[in-house]
Amino acid sequence: MTEKSIIQVKNLSKRYDNNNQILEGIDLEIFESTFTVIMGPSGAGKSTLLQNISTMDQPTSGQVVFEAQDLTKLSDKALSRFRRKEIGFIFQSFNLIEHLSVLENVCLPGFLLKSKSKKQVIQRAKDLLTGLGLGDHANQAINHLSGGQKQRVAIARSLINQPKILFADEPTGALDSTSGIEVLDNLTLNNQNGQTIVMVTHDLKAALRADRILFIKDGQIYGDRIFTPYDASQLKARRSEVEAWLLEMGW
Amino acid sequence: MQKIVKSLILGQKAFMVTIAILTLLSSLTMITVLTAYQANVSQYQTAYRTHKLPDILVKQDTQQDVAADLKGLKNVKNVSSVPNIITQVEGKDKQNIALLLSDDTTRVNVQAPSDHEVILASYLESTGNFKRGDTIHIGNKNLIVKGFYEDQLLGSPLFKYKQGIVSQTTFNTLVAQKGSQMTQMAFVDLVKKPKNADNLLSDYHNRLKADLIYDKAYIQKAYTMLPTIVALVIILAAIFLFGICQFVIRFALVSGIAKDRKKIATFKTLGMSGRQVKLAYVSAFLLSNMAGLFVAILASFWTSNVAFIFFWHLNGFTSVKHIPLNIVVVLAITLLMLGLSMIIILLSLKETGNISPASAFQDGQSKSKQGKFNFDLTKNSLPLQIGIAFKDYVQKIGHYMTFTLVIGLFVFLSLMIATLNQGFKGHVDSLFGLPKVDVVMRTPDHTIRGEALQQINTLTSIKSSGYIQETKIVLKDEVIPVHRYSTIPYEMKVLSGHTPKNQQELLLSSNLIKTLKLKVGQKVHIKTQLSDNTEMTIVGTYQTINNLGKEAYSLVDLDLPMNNTYINLKSTDQKDKLLTGFHRDKVQLTDTSASSKSLITTIQTAVKLLASIISILTLVISGLFVYLVSYLTIETEKRQLALKKMLGFTNVQLKVQYLFRAGFALALGIGLSLILDRFIGSFLLNGLVDLGGLTQFTVQLPLSYDIAIILLLVVESSLIVISASRRITKIKIGYFL
Known part of the structure; x- marks a missing residue:
């Protein structure tokens, strides 16, 4: 694992309008090319932490520093540019734009970034879809796809601009076991190719893919453990190790 | 059920208020105008009877x-x-x-x-x-x-x-x-009552000598002509308003159902049947309708009297009378409003039957479908903002079609009113078919006539002059007043054919040729004061002051005594100088346009007032509607907007997309209005002025007016869309994803 920090979270707190404190004084660093998983009981603040780090939400206080700039202080324009260029996001409910075709969904962030020609964006989208086993579905409507296929489209979309960080919020939550494993395999493969991933999950099988697990409890980081990079041949031992640690955390 | 209805009303407050306001405005206008118009006619008829006026x-x-x-x-x-x-x-x-x-x-x-x-x-x-x-x-x-x-x-x-x-x-x-x-x-x-009102006192041997023979119906129509025009224009506007109200109801329901899918699914999960869900919606929307109607009925007690006084003044009367509310009109409008609203509501509620709790809970919003017309972002060279706006527009075309139709109808209405206003502005002489005559001079003989003309010419330069005589002929057993000139002084509003070139040619009013079932080119035998049988040729038709009057023009028969001379001045501005400065014994000068001047001024004022009211209403209601459409579109697309923000769209880009979408809808609406104006505008206007008393309406609105009206609505709509889209900034991504 490299030790190059990509995001620093400093004293981050999140309080909602009803005075409900979700996160309190979070300090955290995310390192380049790592696969970080955030776990914890329901209501602990996992998704809120992910949304605040990924600029999907604005923290009440604290800083999120990316390449020496505080993301919480960015203008709408700068923030939008950060989202389209530096990050990708995968959701439990896919969040694809339903009236766009598979190819259009994947291309849209690429067209928006304008760093490549339209033709290049389309070609990259097609390559990504082929790599994810969806080459034949490029022109299909989103509604015609299965859940697993939709999530793979979401992965392709999140990777179209080659983001520095990929955020995933329960990406296997709405999928059957087989589709879930396919999605996790895709994420793992990308991580092994150098993609930084931060993922929130409840699922132990998903957590096994991580080389670092953060355990959140009552809005604070209760545990932070580094694991060896994922190796499918060592799955049983890894499962025991992760499970034991999680039990220790009160999972 | 009461709680559900309440929650539906509160959930769509803006729409409920708009529907109530539109119902109020349209029903109030209709009740007021119909009550006042009906009262105007009946009060006049009562006055006619009371004063023992003749048949x-x-x-x-x-x-x-x-x-x-x-x-x-x-x-x-x-x-x-x-x-x-x-x-x-x-x-x-x-x-x-x-x-x-x-x-x-x-x-x-x-x-x-x-x-x-x-x-x-x-x-x-x-x-x-x-x-x-x-x-x-x-x-x-x-x-x-x-x-x-x-x-x-x-x-x-x-x-x-x-x-x-x-x-x-x-x-x-x-x-x-x-x-x-x-x-x-x-x-x-x-x-x-005579069977044929066109053939009054046909057995009166001195019919040709009578200056006028008017029957009761003609006199009464002459009084109520102006209120008829005004009432028709207002009712036309009210029908537009009512139509818009129905559009809003449909739009509110379709959008509301899309937005309330989860709520409807919850009702269904709790055991409510599809029929009960529909009943809740019907109750909520009809309540809104009824609220508007109730206020309209209350307000119409006062407004009907105001409108009646206005009409009564247009008749030329000043005495103020109080009129009661016309219950038949109130009932008819109530039934019409509620009945049509009910149909629209029921048609719009079909979608509720297709909502299953499972599908609604899955993602909360209605499923978007790719339409048959698929605009592919990857296969066109449009800039992304325009492309995606167009894609979204096409995807929601049904939604935006309401917007398009409303704008289209409003622009069409504005163009029609502007045309009507323009028609009464500067072309009244020709609109009424009156030949332009500045003054008519009455002299006892030719010597005094010649001297007087010389004297006038030294005071103000004469452009043209000639004999003018009003006489009568009997044509197809009907007495027709004929204006005879030694030369037709000014090009008249000839609708077909040409002006008479000799004494054997006759130009008939368009209404006369229609009622007598004659044709241009046809030879007719007429009876004059000098001859019992003279053959004349109908050479054309012209527009008259009103379609009640039947009259004709021909060249003067110089065998008749010539007492009247028409005079046209080089500068019409000099007319007052002539009328006040010329004095000579046995010579009378008359301003022939003086009598029609006040009529023209009254019509111009009434049309101008109407144009202003309708313009303001058009701006306010179309603005309100554009705001509602934009507001609700954003409201129902919050999740999609959050998603786009997540993908990196800026707030400005998203707002621009909405502006483009409104632009597409506006462009289509304006196109529709121009087509309507081009193909049915003159038909409608002619129908309207025909009912009101004029015969033809061929005024062309200057292009600058079209541009001004369209620009005004485009600017207004753009500002409103920009204002409504400010909500986009407040959408938090995390809340929706």
Whole structure:
């Protein structure tokens, strides 16, 4: 694992309008090319932490520093540019734009970034879809796809601009076991190719893919453990190790 | 159920309020105008009856009593005649006014004046010519204006005969004066209503000598012509409003159902049937309708009276009367409003049957579908903002079609009103088919005529002059007034054919040729005062002042005595100078347009007022609608907007997309309005003015007006869309994803 920090979270707190404190004084660093998983009981603040780090939400206080700039202080324009260029996001409910075709969904962030020609964006989208086993579905409507296929489209979309960080919020939550494993395999493969991933999950099988697990409890980081990079041949031992640690955390 | 209805109303407060306001405005307008118009007609008819006014009025310039001749005719029950004297008085700005004086007070509600007094028709006061206490010089007598009376017979905005009543002694004195011109008014009551109103008193041998023969229906139509035009225009606008209201209901329901899928699914999960869900929606929307209707009915007690007074003034009457609410109108409008709303609501509620709890809970919002027309972002070269806006627009075309139709109808309405306004603005002479004549000079002989013309020419330059004579002919057994000129002085509003080139040619009013079932080019045999059978050719048709009048133009028959000369000045601005500066014994100058001037001014004012009201309503309601559409579109697309933000769209880009979408809808709406204006605009306007009394409407709205109206709506809509899209900034990504 490299030790190059990509995001620093400093004293981050999140309080909602009803005075409900979700996160309190979070300090955290995310390192380049790592696969970080955030776990914890329901209501602990996992998704809120992910949304605040990924600029999907604005923290009440604290800083999120990316390449020496505080993301919480960015203008709408700068923030939008950060989202389209530096990050990708995968959701439990896919969040694809339903009236766009598979190819259009994947291309849209690429067209928006304008760093490549339209033709290049389309070609990259097609390559990504082929790599994810969806080459034949490029022109299909989103509604015609299965859940697993939709999530793979979401992965392709999140990777179209080659983001520095990929955020995933329960990406296997709405999928059957087989589709879930396919999605996790895709994420793992990308991580092994150098993609930084931060993922929130409840699922132990998903957590096994991580080389670092953060355990959140009552809005604070209760545990932070580094694991060896994922190796499918060592799955049983890894499962025991992760499970034991999680039990220790009160999972 | 009550709680559900309440939650639906509160969930769509803006729409419920808009529907209530639109229902209020459209129903209030309809109830008010229909009640006032109906009351205007019935009140006038009552006044006509109360003053014992006749079935037929005959006016004949003669000293002899015509009653005896009329009494022996078939279908005549009784006849009474009143002698009148035509005299010249000086009105406002020293204008000559031909006053029709009698001593008859039996048909007006006034006390007989003393020997030094005169009572005048009320429009002589409203036009600012005289006021109570003024002194009028008539012949050798000075008479003080005692007061004014309303004339239900010849005082319509169309006729405006200037009448006065003096005492019997004064009348006899004036009659005895040398050179006084007498006319007889005969009031004829019929045994039964004639089958053919066009052929009145056909057995009266002096029909050609009668100055006018008017029947009751014609007189009444002349009075109610202006209120009819005004009422029709307002009702047209109210129908538009009502249509828009139905659009809003449909739009609110379709959008609301899309937004409330989860809520509907929850109701269904809790055991509510599809029918109960529909009932809840019907109740909520009908309540909104009924609220508007209720306020409209209450308000119409007051507005109907205001409108009635307005109409009553347009008739030429000033007395204020109170009218009750017309229950039949109220019931009819209520049933129409609620019935149509109910149909629209039920049609719009079909979608609720397709909502299953499972699908609704999955993602909360309605499933978007790719339409048959698939605009592919990857296969076109449009800029991304326009491309995605167009894609979203196409995807929601049904949603935006309401927007398009509303804007289209409003622009169409504005164009029509602007055209109507333009038509009454600068082309009234030609619109009424009147040849342009500045003044008419009456002289006893040719010598005085020649001298007078020379004198006038030194005062103000004459452009053209010639003989003018008004006579009558009998054509297909109908007496037709004919305006005869030595040369037609000004190009008339010829609708077909051409103006007469010789004495054997006849130009008929379009209405006359229609009712007599004649054709241009046809030869007809007519009876004149000199000949019982003369062949003439119909060479064309022209537009008349109103389609009630039937008249014709021809070249003058020089065998007849020539007393009248028309004069057109090089500069019309010099007319007042001529009228006030020219004085010569035995020569009378008359401003022929003076009588129609106040009618024209009244029409212009009424149309201008209507145009202003409708323009304001158009701007306010279309603005409100554009805001609602934009607001609700954003409201129902919050999740998609959050998603786009997540993908890196800026707030400005998202707002621009909404602006583009509104632009597409606007462009389509404007296109629709221009097509409507091009193909049915003139048809509708002509129908409207035809009902109101005019025959043809061929005014072309200048292009600058079209551009101004369209620009105004585009700017207004753009500002509103920008304002409504400010909500996009407040959408937090995390809340929706």
